[in-house]
Amino acid sequence: MTPTQNIKSFSALGNPALRACLALALMLFLGIIFNGDGAFFKTGTHRDALRQISVYGILACGLTPVIVSGGIDLAVGSVLALVAVCAAKMAIHWNWPSALTVIACLMVGAACGGVSGLITAKLRLQPFIATLAMMVFARGLAKYASGGMKISTAILNPDGTYRYAEVPPFFRFLDSRVLGGNVSVVTIIFLVFAAVAWILMSKHIWGRHIYATGGNELASRFSGVPVVSVKILAYIVSGTCAAVAGICQAAQEQQGDPETGAGYELVAIAMVVIGGTSLAGGRGGIGLTLLGVLTIGYLDKILSINAVPEAGRLMLTGGIIVAAVLTQSRKKN
Amino acid sequence: MLGAFVFLAGCSKPTGGNSGTNSSTPQKKITIGMSQCNLGEPWREQMNADIQAAAAKHPELKVVFKDAQNDTLQQRAQIEEFVSAKVDLLIVSPKEAQPLTEPVARAMDAGIPVIVLDRRLLGDKYTCFIGADNKKIGNALGEWVVKTLDGKGNVVELMGLQTSAPGQDRHSGFLEGIAGSDIKIVFSADMKWLEPDARKEMESALSRFDKIDLVYGHNDPGAHGAYLAAKSAGREKQIKFVGIDALPQEGVGYVSQGILDVTFQYPTGGAEAIDTALKIFRDEKVPKDITLGTRRFDKASVKTGGEALP
Structure with a gap:
């Protein structure tokens, strides 16, 4: 078979969804081979894998519209930490009711996204720079709001001793399981957000505007697409998703750690890209992101149950990301 | 003076x-x-x-x-x-x-x-170096594990960043501490000092091994993450959780809340530094090298500020 034929047979694989499915299937196949003494065949392993990827997955759902619109949001990991700190402060230290905590946290996230969006769309700063700035700023704000300490159930009294608060019931709920103990609540939240994002992107007019803006911004502008507000909304969605992820993170850690979520933005971006969404904008979707999330999540889980040393994990992850994205970009050649 | x-x-x-x-x-x-x-x-x-x-x-x-x-x-x-x-x-x-x-x-x-x-x-x-010895603390922790588990059992070790000296020393000290016993490290992973990573690795350990007697987290948040994973699997009662650092708002809090069984303090040396500074100001001779001891906090001693170990 000549190289050209080889490429042809790759493109014969058709649409990106099929290729993303293939990557995931390959990953699951690897899991069956390297099953960690049978651990891969236990339902608990899959439940845990899905719990572990949920926070990343929620971030990736928010990132997908931003990336399809031709942008990027590097701030999601920091916004996650900021919201985790806020959530812990409100729910544990101030005893706010859960609804109020959630609404306030979502507003914090949406505000961060909104500022990134404004700077990008209105002030025309490159999204990479604007969200890099927000990434640094939100991390600083998280440290400021927490005083540099983790906001945990140990609360400092004025006399230097500690009293211990209860873990808020809605933290416990978010960290529990439903459906006979088979599915983590955070996984359900992830799936709900994936569904909402999917509807917004494929059924709603905003979704079509996102694709148009990412495909050709100038042409979209001339044909009456409100490019600025479409882009700002994309960043607001991303910030809100980061806030949801932050609440889930705080609930699972039972604390608000200002250092948490460092590097999560890169994992989430990798998940989006591995699914087949183009970093150049205009192509991709939530369904693909879902496949990307599962692929990376299972890769991580398989490495973990086999107790592969850290060095090997990093090298394998890097290699597999390149391989997966290479198959995605075959069509362009 | x-x-x-x-x-x-x-x-x-x-x-x-x-x-x-x-x-x-x-x-x-x-x-x-x-x-x-x-x-x-x-x-x-x-x-x-x-x-x-x-x-x-x-x-x-x-x-x-x-x-x-x-x-x-x-x-x-x-x-x-x-x-x-x-x-x-x-x-x-x-x-x-x-x-x-x-x-x-x-x-x-x-x-x-x-x-x-x-x-x-x-x-x-x-003028003076003040520091604790991670290897010694790991060693003391290992000996405590041998004593507590009667010399045999399955241990999960969730390690701090293995490219950092504290992570390496807490590991090698522990190995020395359990040497000669029938303690088996059945699963170990580098959780890079991070609680979410520790929880993830512990979930893998739980699905691989039906019998785990003890989890050694190289820091308290790591041990806490492992506890949350075990609790989620309904197995936290069969497992002992051990950590290092014993910060008042972290490890010591976890012990008093009954989450960790024991934590070994990694002292900051802050108070000792001021003591030494005062000695220097008074022109007293100070040692070139001060190695700080550790304190063990368990359920019994947590209220009284832990138990000093040499």
Whole structure:
């Protein structure tokens, strides 16, 4: 078979969804081979894998519209930490009711996204720079709001001793399981957000505007697409998703750690890209992101149950990301 | 003694005018510069708090804190700033040995005594080093595990960053501590000091092994993450959870809440640094090298401030 034929047979694989499915299937196949003494065949392993990827997955759902619109949001990991700190402060230290905590946290996230969006769309700063700035700023704000300490159930009294608060019931709920103990609540939240994002992107007019803006911004502008507000909304969605992820993170850690979520933005971006969404904008979707999330999540889980040393994990992850994205970009050649 | 103190204060502040003669003002402020390499870690936050608390008992001391935000060159610049501000004593908790050895040596040349905290520098151009020994703590923890598990059992080890010296020492010390027993490390993973990673790795360990007797987290958040994973699987009652660091708001809190079975303190040395500084000001001889002991906090001793180990 000549190289050209080889490429042809790759493109014969058709649409990106099929290729993303293939990557995931390959990953699951690897899991069956390297099953960690049978651990891969236990339902608990899959439940845990899905719990572990949920926070990343929620971030990736928010990132997908931003990336399809031709942008990027590097701030999601920091916004996650900021919201985790806020959530812990409100729910544990101030005893706010859960609804109020959630609404306030979502507003914090949406505000961060909104500022990134404004700077990008209105002030025309490159999204990479604007969200890099927000990434640094939100991390600083998280440290400021927490005083540099983790906001945990140990609360400092004025006399230097500690009293211990209860873990808020809605933290416990978010960290529990439903459906006979088979599915983590955070996984359900992830799936709900994936569904909402999917509807917004494929059924709603905003979704079509996102694709148009990412495909050709100038042409979209001339044909009456409100490019600025479409882009700002994309960043607001991303910030809100980061806030949801932050609440889930705080609930699972039972604390608000200002250092948490460092590097999560890169994992989430990798998940989006591995699914087949183009970093150049205009192509991709939530369904693909879902496949990307599962692929990376299972890769991580398989490495973990086999107790592969850290060095090997990093090298394998890097290699597999390149391989997966290479198959995605075959069509362009 | 008082003369020495005035002399020191005098020679570091030559603009003071009547240097050396005015011995009736022992309340004159002594300025200590504290260069912290990274306040992003709760443990280092605690170190600064310990220094502040110890210094607060001596009204003549004034401590100026600087945070290098995990940047070696920034820390170097801050040490130089302290030297040109002519502080009376410098406490440095260095980020790295090599690049900070010379700035500290220059401070010594300028007549400023330097106390090095936690991480070592190269050579011996400093006044006093104060630090704990991770290997010793790991060893003590290992011996405790052998005793508690009656010499045999399955252990999961969730390791701190294995490219960092504390992570390596807490591992090798533990291996020495359990040597000769039938304790088996059935699963070990590098959780990089991070609680979410520790939880993830513990979930994998739980799905691989039906019998786990104890989890050793290289830090308390790691042990806590493992506890949450086990609790989620309904197996937390069969497993003991052990951590290191014993910060008041973390490990000690977890022990008093019944989450961890035991935590071994990794002392910050903040209080000892101020003690040593006072000795230096009084012109007493101080040891070149002070190794701090650890304290063990378990359910029984947590209320009384833990149990000191040699």
